[in-house]
Amino acid sequence: MIQTPRGLAMTPARLHAGAVVESERIGRKAALLACxxxxxxxxxxxxxxxxARTFGILAMLIVLxxxxxxxxxxxxxxxxxxxxxxxxxxxxxxxxxxxxxxAKKDPILLFLAEFGVVVLLFQIGLESSxxxxxxxxxxxxMVAVVGxxxxxxxxxxxxxxxxxxxxxxxxxxFFGATLTATSVGxxxxxxxxxxxxxxxxAQIVLGAAVIDDVIGLIILAIVSAxxxxxxxxxxxxxxxxxxxxxxxxxxxxxxxxxxxxxxxxFIRINTGLGVKLALAMGTCLMFAYVSSLFGLAPIVxxxxxxxxxxxxxxxxxxxxxxADDVRAAVKDSDASTAKRVGAVLERHARHHxxxxxxPISFVLVPLFFIYTGMQVNLVVLNxxxxxLVALGVTFVAFAGKLVSGIVAGPVNKWIVGWGMAPRGEVGxxxxxxxxxxxxxxxxxxxxxxxxxxxxxxxTPLVLAWLIxxxx
Amino acid sequence: MIQTPRGLAMTPARLHAGAVVESERIGRKAALLACxxxxxxxxxxxxxxxxARTFGILAMLIVLxxxxxxxxxxxxxxxxxxxxxxxxxxxxxxxxxxxxxxAKKDPILLFLAEFGVVVLLFQIGLESSxxxxxxxxxxxxMVAVVGxxxxxxxxxxxxxxxxxxxxxxxxxxFFGATLTATSVGxxxxxxxxxxxxxxxxAQIVLGAAVIDDVIGLIILAIVSAxxxxxxxxxxxxxxxxxxxxxxxxxxxxxxxxxxxxxxxxFIRINTGLGVKLALAMGTCLMFAYVSSLFGLAPIVxxxxxxxxxxxxxxxxxxxxxxADDVRAAVKDSDASTAKRVGAVLERHARHHxxxxxxPISFVLVPLFFIYTGMQVNLVVLNxxxxxLVALGVTFVAFAGKLVSGIVAGPVNKWIVGWGMAPRGEVGxxxxxxxxxxxxxxxxxxxxxxxxxxxxxxxTPLVLAWLIxxxx
Numbered sequence: 001m002i003q004t005p006r007g008l009a010m011t012p013a014r015l016h017a018g019a020v021v022e023s024e025r026i027g028r029k030a031a032l033l034a035c036x037x038x039x040x041x042x043x044x045x046x047x048x049x050x051x052a053r054t055f056g057i058l059a060m061l062i063v064l065x066x067x068x069x070x071x072x073x074x075x076x077x078x079x080x081x082x083x084x085x086x087x088x089x090x091x092x093x094x095x096x097x098x099x100x101x102x103a104k105k106d107p108i109l110l111f112l113a114e115f116g117v118v119v120l121l122f123q124i125g126l127e128s129s130x131x132x133x134x135x136x137x138x139x140x141x142m143v144a145v146v147g148x149x150x151x152x153x154x155x156x157x158x159x160x161x162x163x164x165x166x167x168x169x170x171x172x173x174f175f176g177a178t179l180t181a182t183s184v185g186x187x188x189x190x191x192x193x194x195x196x197x198x199x200x201x202a203q204i205v206l207g208a209a210v211i212d213d214v215i216g217l218i219i220l221a222i223v224s225a226x227x228x229x230x231x232x233x234x235x236x237x238x239x240x241x242x243x244x245x246x247x248x249x250x251x252x253x254x255x256x257x258x259x260x261x262x263x264x265x266f267i268r269i270n271t272g273l274g275v276k277l278a279l280a281m282g283t284c285l286m287f288a289y290v291s292s293l294f295g296l297a298p299i300v301x302x303x304x305x306x307x308x309x310x311x312x313x314x315x316x317x318x319x320x321x322x323a324d325d326v327r328a329a330v331k332d333s334d335a336s337t338a339k340r341v342g343a344v345l346e347r348h349a350r351h352h353x354x355x356x357x358x359p360i361s362f363v364l365v366p367l368f369f370i371y372t373g374m375q376v377n378l379v380v381l382n383x384x385x386x387x388l389v390a391l392g393v394t395f396v397a398f399a400g401k402l403v404s405g406i407v408a409g410p411v412n413k414w415i416v417g418w419g420m421a422p423r424g425e426v427g428x429x430x431x432x433x434x435x436x437x438x439x440x441x442x443x444x445x446x447x448x449x450x451x452x453x454x455x456x457x458x459t460p461l462v463l464a465w466l467i468x469x470x471x
Numbered sequence: 472m473i474q475t476p477r478g479l480a481m482t483p484a485r486l487h488a489g490a491v492v493e494s495e496r497i498g499r500k501a502a503l504l505a506c507x508x509x510x511x512x513x514x515x516x517x518x519x520x521x522x523a524r525t526f527g528i529l530a531m532l533i534v535l536x537x538x539x540x541x542x543x544x545x546x547x548x549x550x551x552x553x554x555x556x557x558x559x560x561x562x563x564x565x566x567x568x569x570x571x572x573x574a575k576k577d578p579i580l581l582f583l584a585e586f587g588v589v590v591l592l593f594q595i596g597l598e599s600s601x602x603x604x605x606x607x608x609x610x611x612x613m614v615a616v617v618g619x620x621x622x623x624x625x626x627x628x629x630x631x632x633x634x635x636x637x638x639x640x641x642x643x644x645f646f647g648a649t650l651t652a653t654s655v656g657x658x659x660x661x662x663x664x665x666x667x668x669x670x671x672x673a674q675i676v677l678g679a680a681v682i683d684d685v686i687g688l689i690i691l692a693i694v695s696a697x698x699x700x701x702x703x704x705x706x707x708x709x710x711x712x713x714x715x716x717x718x719x720x721x722x723x724x725x726x727x728x729x730x731x732x733x734x735x736x737f738i739r740i741n742t743g744l745g746v747k748l749a750l751a752m753g754t755c756l757m758f759a760y761v762s763s764l765f766g767l768a769p770i771v772x773x774x775x776x777x778x779x780x781x782x783x784x785x786x787x788x789x790x791x792x793x794a795d796d797v798r799a800a801v802k803d804s805d806a807s808t809a810k811r812v813g814a815v816l817e818r819h820a821r822h823h824x825x826x827x828x829x830p831i832s833f834v835l836v837p838l839f840f841i842y843t844g845m846q847v848n849l850v851v852l853n854x855x856x857x858x859l860v861a862l863g864v865t866f867v868a869f870a871g872k873l874v875s876g877i878v879a880g881p882v883n884k885w886i887v888g889w890g891m892a893p894r895g896e897v898g899x900x901x902x903x904x905x906x907x908x909x910x911x912x913x914x915x916x917x918x919x920x921x922x923x924x925x926x927x928x929x930t931p932l933v934l935a936w937l938i939x940x941x942x
Contacts, residue, residue: 282530285529
């Protein structure tokens with residue numbers, strides 16, 4: 001069996017050389033899996049526990065990721081703990097425990113992690129509807145644009161040159177792009193924890209964050225293409241933007257009619273919960289696939305799918321069985337009780353698709369974050385200079401977003417500004433893509449990770465303090 | 472790229488040769504996935520849509536499997552439709568549509584299918600508790616033993632030699648083994664649909680079916696080993712039986728204490744739904760892994776995990792959020808209403824883990840069945856002799872199980888006998904393992920599939936008729 005070169009810096013060339021070599025190693029396992037798939041009995045008996053071993057590692061990662069949720073005790077978002085746990089698991093090799101090393105390159109686990117982020121963006125799309133975005137309207141758009149433009153400009157023409165002198169323009173481009181990201185997931189979670197999800201500030205931040213995700217993903221597409229083509233071609237930029245915009249507009253216009261059409265057909269077939277979920281997952285994954293045909297990332301399609309999917313399309317489908325039973329139980333009770341219970345069931349029914357998706361995301365989404373954390377090489381952190389750089393990047397990351405609060409209108413501008421600050425998964429995606437493209441080296445990647453972790457860590461603290469102070 | 476030999480009968484040798492060749496083809500994809508994993512943007516831009524394409528196929532299979540659930544309209548179990556849909560999808564190449572051909576060997580999809588059957592057996596384990604098995608006691612055990620012994624003896628020394636003359640003893644062994652399987656999933660579903668899940672007949676059949684699954688899985692282990700070693704070694708049989716029994720006893724004794732211990736720890740960390748589910752999935756997958764270390768199939772471990780996991784361990788964890796809200800809503804209502812609602816919530820709380828698992832199984836379990844169906848090659852069905860053989864196998868499959876009704880005691884013996892008849896997923900697992908081991912050829916595999924489909928198809932009809940007649 002061919003050996004993969006170990007302990008070498010991953011330059012793009014090396015990465016690909018490594019990939020090809022890797023393919024031989026992974027190839028065997030993949031083939032074994034292909035055989036083992038439905039016959040693990042024989043596979044295991046024959047000493048090939050590839051599938052079973054993957055189950056074992058999967059079990060550990062799922063439980064470890066959830067164990068990390070103890071950070072919620074300290075009012076920190078679980079995602080922070082998941083990433084931190086990933087960093088720990090991914091660096092156990094430093095103390096000679098390399099059980100998890102093969103997992104880092106396991107195609108099955110890599111797919112499940114990718115599946116996880118697709119489900120996450122789908123959920124974010126479900127949480128935010130087109131109508132919500134229209135309601136918060138211009139303010140959200142302005143905050144989003146400023147919240148993207150300011151960090152990008154500061155990142156490309158200030159952070160890059162100053163903190164990473166001698167770097168290529170492409171590197172600076174990616175830095176700017178990384179700073180533009182806003183994690184709607186984390187933002188929403190913070191406002192939710194504070195119980196101010198319905199405040200005007202929250203509405204604006206959520207709307208802006210949603211738009212931010214789309215703009216950020218277009219920027220990622222542009223920057224990636226620019227790095228790949230080596231030049232800033234206006235035509236190319238316009239084509240990519242047109243493609244992305246065209247896809248999204250097409251989805252928003254045609255998508256909802258298609259969704260209505262298909263749900264209409266399936267309601268005639270079967271109105272069970274399983275069908276409802278299968279339609280949702282099917283739409284999510286199919287859009288992820290179609291978006292890739294438009295040169296966009298699967299997560300863009302997944303997000304768009306969540307955006308257009310509306311509970312109203314699923315009215316005809318069965319609700320959680322508990323709802324029907326409760327309705328029957330309060331049938332003969334006094335009017336006010338029946339009314340109150342009815343309201344509860346109605347409220348839950350509106351978010352029933354999210355509830356139905358929850359168990360799937362409970363398992364898959366943390367996988368993406370613990371996996372991302374596993375990619376952090378702590379060796380590069382043993383460097384005072386890096387830490388200083390990371391702090392500088394973090395400072396600019398906050399400054400760039402706080403600026404966007406200024407255009408938020410007659411609201412608490414600080415809450416909006418800080419609400420835009422967390423980078424979370426989107427920032428990490430930028431960092432990973434940049435690293436894979438070879439324009440973001442281990443040190444810069446580590447700095448970005450630190451920045452993402454600090455924005456994720458500090459925002460809840462500050463935001464909570466600001467909201468409490470406002471009351 | 473090396474081509475896989477096509478259109479060749481899959482002898483074990485060929486299977487392995489194919490596997491090695493396959494590894495080259497899959498190897499590339501696996502490597503691309505390994506790179507593409509978290510950077511589909513670049514991967515897609517570079518024209519490698521491997522991950523996205525898998526999302527697309529996954530979306531289609533999920534939706535197609537659910538579309539097949541229209542068979543429930545005709546009071547047929549959904550599993551039947553899923554397998555049938557798989558047969559259709561898997562044979563589209565006959566009319567020149569080969570979009571799904573690569574999917575048949577996709578290691579990612581194969582893993583997800585295996586994941587699906589693991590989740591299914593875990594659920595079956597959750598549905599049936601140790602206490603239930605003890606309650607139905609001796610009767611269930613007797614029915615289970617006769618329900619396994621009779622078909623096995625008939626299969627090995629009658630069906631095999633008569634219907635497949637000139638076959639090897641190993642082939643006959645697998646035939647007997649295939650006929651022993653009982654699908655507790657289908658059985659339970661039928662009684663549930665008929666609303667007689669609490670009848671003594673149902674209790675006996677469910678208990679017997681649960682024991683049957685364990686015995687059947689031990690038989691599969693034994694038969695597989697016999698086929699592999701080429702001889703019937705009593706010692707080997709005893710070792711395998713001892714291993715299996717030891718593992719299961721160990722799980723039933725130590726497992727529940729471990730489960731209590733870990734849930735106890737995690738309750739202190741976080742009492743969220745996500746943690747509850749992560750613990751359940753973690754236990755399921757870890758046991759699947761550990762069972763493989765005992766030479767057992769992952770599904771055995773998954774089933775054992777479901778058997779020992781008890782809601783009581785999770786009492787400390789959050790219930791479905793809707794429950795708390797409903798409780799609050801009926802707080803001030805009249806006593807009787809509050810009591811009725813409380814009972815509903817309590818009943819649902821007891822099955823909350825199943826409810827929490829449902830969305831995951833909704834997506835993964837049908838994948839296994841549609842995937843299994845995709846392995847049926849309709850070409851071999853174009854054969855009057857095969858159809859006659861299949862009908863013969865089906866007749867014996869029913870006869871063998873109806874015998875078990877005789878020892879069911881003072882109940883409707885026909886209901887018990889027919890309740891034991893459906894083979895479902897377990898029978899299919901035997902067939903697939905036998906095919907992969909090369910002792911079950913395409914024709915015999917097709918005959919088994921037809922038998923499984925017929926037992927799955929006819930049982931609900933007959934059982935419904937018997938139960939209606941009893942009223």
